[in-house]
Amino acid sequence: MSATGNAIPKFExxxxxxxxxxxxxxxxxxxxxxxxxxxxxxxxxxxxxFGYSRGELSGKAAEMLLPPRLRGVDAFKKSPGEIExxxxxxxxxxxxxxxxxxxxRSEEGVLELTVIRDLTERKxxxxxxxxxxxxxxxxxxxxxxxSYSISHDLRAxxxxxxxxxxxxxxxLGENISQDSAHALARVQENVTKMSKLIDGLLDFSTLSWVxxxxxxxxxxxxxxxxFTGPAPIDGGRKINFSVGKxxxxxxxxxxxxxxxxxxLSNALKFTGxxxxxxxxxxxxxxxxxxVYFVEDNGVGFxxxxxxxxxxxxxxxxSPSEFEGTGIGLAIAQRIVQRHGxxxxxxAEVGRGxxxxxxxxxxxxxxxx
Numbered sequence: 503m504s505a506t507g508n509a510i511p512k513f514e515x516x517x518x519x520x521x522x523x524x525x526x527x528x529x530x531x532x533x534x535x536x537x538x539x540x541x542x543x544x545x546x547x548x549x550x551x552f553g554y555s556r557g558e559l560s561g562k563a564a565e566m567l568l569p570p571r572l573r574g575v576d577a578f579k580k581s582p583g584e585i586e587x588x589x590x591x592x593x594x595x596x597x598x599x600x601x602x603x604x605x606x607r608s609e610e611g612v613l614e615l616t617v618i619r620d621l622t623e624r625k626x627x628x629x630x631x632x633x634x635x636x637x638x639x640x641x642x643x644x645x646x647x648x649s650y651s652i653s654h655d656l657r658a659x660x661x662x663x664x665x666x667x668x669x670x671x672x673x674l675g676e677n678i679s680q681d682s683a684h685a686l687a688r689v690q691e692n693v694t695k696m697s698k699l700i701d702g703l704l705d706f707s708t709l710s711w712v713x714x715x716x717x718x719x720x721x722x723x724x725x726x727x728x729f730t731g732p733a734p735i736d737g738g739r740k741i742n743f744s745v746g747k748x749x750x751x752x753x754x755x756x757x758x759x760x761x762x763x764x765x766l767s768n769a770l771k772f773t774g775x776x777x778x779x780x781x782x783x784x785x786x787x788x789x790x791x792x793v794y795f796v797e798d799n800g801v802g803f804x805x806x807x808x809x810x811x812x813x814x815x816x817x818x819x820s821p822s823e824f825e826g827t828g829i830g831l832a833i834a835q836r837i838v839q840r841h842g843x844x845x846x847x848x849a850e851v852g853r854g855x856x857x858x859x860x861x862x863x864x865x866x867x868x869x870x
Contacts, residue, residue, distance in 0.1 A: 503826055528579075530547060530617055531548035531552075531617070532545040533567075533615075534546075535613065535616070536614070537611060540563055540564065542745075551618065552591050567589055567590055568588070569588050569589075577655070583760075587600075597620065599619060600621055636749070641711075645711055656700050664693045667690055670686065689769045699829075705829070706832055712756075715755075717752070718751070719752070719755060719837065720750055722745045724746075724758050725745050725783045726765050728763050729766050741780075742778065742780045743781045744781075745782075745783045745784075746782070748794065751792070751794075751861050752861070753841055753861050755842075757837045757841070758837075761838065762783075768830055769855075770797035773798050775801065776800060779798070779800070780798065782798075783797075796856070798854050799853070803849045804849075809835055812831050813832060841861045841864050843859055845857065845858065845860075
């Protein structure tokens with residue numbers, strides 16, 4: 503830092519001796535001005551930021567670092583605070599900066615210390631984020647419109663088919679043949695199946711856009727509440743359901759409930775032929791992180807086909823054996839992926855299946 507031509511050499515030397523090392527210790531650009539806002543010292547980072555040579559700013563008015571249109575706002579004010587403005591380089595190019603100001607009292611009088619931060623990268627990222635948010639919002643609106651259209655346009659002919667089938671059955675009355683009755687029943691069954699497929703597909707698609715709000719949750723409580731939903735479907739069947747000691751996790755409450763709904767419904771369905779079904783929710787550990795699981799003693803599956811488990815509309819068992827749309831496990835995978843985790847399964851034909859999942863970086867270390 504060099505002395506100005508106008509400054510008193512002894513005074514300038516005293517200021518540099520006292521504050522020179524302080525200015526250079528700051529990671530950013532710093533200038534020190536007198537009460538008249540003339541630059542007495544400028545850090546090397548400050549001179550480099552504004553495009554000046556070493557010592558070239560000394561003695562200059564601090565406001566020369568601002569575009570002419572902004573020089574009246576007094577960025578180098580005497581009261582503490584931060585302000586975002588435009589900076590002016592030596593080549594007259596402008597860039598966004600933030601000024602943070604503090605007054606220093608010394609034997610030489612009150613000096614004005616200003617830390618200057620280049621906001622170019624932050625503003626660029628903010629603009630990119632703003633554009634991405636706008637694109638996401640546009641896509642979300644388009645998806646909502648698409649979903650409504652799909653739901654309405656596909657359901658309308660289904661309702662028509664169902665209505666005409668009912669009218670035809672009623673008009674035939676007691677004269678309907680066994681074959682005709684069977685055919686009409688099949689039509690109604692497929693209408694119902696198609697309606698469920700539409701619901702499942704829209705449900706699956708919505709999971710890509712629904713907003714997430716993560717909270718620290720007790721997954722054991724979520725699993726128990728989830729089980730009370732599908733359990734009554736199985737009537738008086740004996741089901742041995744248990745939930746082990748689970749660590750807390752950071753997850754979206756609604757999506758975590760949906761995840762357990764999918765996995766427990768799957769377990770209930772594929773233990774349907776067991777005289778005594780066993781469904782267990784527990785947790786293990788992998789590389790210091792929790793791995794939750796849902797285990798059952800149902801029909802299981804051949805691991806050769808495990809790659810198809812989480813694909814839409816893929817089924818490892820025929821509809822005549824077990825009802826379903828082939829969407830539940832795809833929904834489970836989508837939920838896990840949105841939490842930054844992964845899901846996989848281990849099974850053996852006739853000896854049950856276990857579905858494992860992680861949830862990214864959960865709050866690990868608390869027992870539920």
